[in-house]
Amino acid sequence: MIDLLALPLAALPFPDIDPVIVRIGPLAIHWYGLAYVVGILFGWWYGRRIITNPRLWPGGKAPMRAEDLDDFLVWAAIGIVLGGRIGYILFYDFARYLANPFDMLAVWQGGMSFHGGFAGTTLAMILFARKRGISIWSLFDIVAASVPVALGLVRLTNFINAELWGRPTDVAWAFVFPNGGPLARHPSQLYEAALEGLVLFIVLRLLTHVFLKLGKPGFVAGAFVTGYGLSRIFVEFFREPDVQLGYLAGGWLTMGMVLSTPMVLAGIWAMWRAGRQAYSPAP
Secondary structure, eight states: OOOGGGSOSOOBOOOOOOSEEEEETTEEEEHHHHHHHHHHHHHHHHHHHHHTOGGGSGGGOOSSOHHHHHHHHHHHHHHHHHHHHHHHHHHTOHHHHHHOGGGGGOGGGOOOOHHHHHHHHHHHHHHHHHHHTOOHHHHHHHHHHHHHHHHHHHHHHHHHTTOSOBOBOOOTTOBOOTTSOSSOBOOHHHHHIIIIIIIHHHHHHHHHHTSOGGGSTTHHHHHHHHHHHHHHHHHHTTBOOOTTTOOBTTTTBOHHHHHHHHHHHHHHHHHHHHTTOOOOOOO
């Protein structure tokens, strides 16, 4: 048990990085928003590379055209933004937005949920795949392989914004966040950037380019969902829960754990299911 009174009042100096990159009159460009844009564009570019690489697909033929992914880009952006915002409102601060409904539109104030964005993007993929007559599970795989970079970038900007910081600690790499009080805290945003971004990207890269799991539709997507869920649950032990929610079920469970546990189970099921599915190339 950590003695909060014994923790140092200073640790590593928090980097003085302005969350706003540039201001042009009333317009402000934030690192947080740029991370979403770069992450989405990287996902589009990387997804195209996967589709157009015949070595990765059985018989050298992908289940969709690169042009299909071009058209899906707008669908993905809408699913991420709407799903992320709605998910945050419902899961993390519903009472506040119920009392101030116009704040729901103030996305520039922050407030996005990965789990909501995941649900919104999943719905967008299902609708788009059915509209185009392409394999839903293969589209899941292509998008999943591209997502970790965006996750890592967004977590880095959470650190720049000094938000979603960790629990008090006495580790040597702790930071005193500007709005986190005098206590040194875990840089949990950096833990998430490393696990959800770098490590998960490497794992999925091995699955797609070394073990050629794209021939088992749904396996890569299942690995992504499982990997994210496990990473998030692990980091939740170091991350301070949202102040309006606090700890659940006796002082250790968090909303992040609650929302991530079904993801782990669903991901394991998807990988098990993928081993029993036949691959169907694009007509």
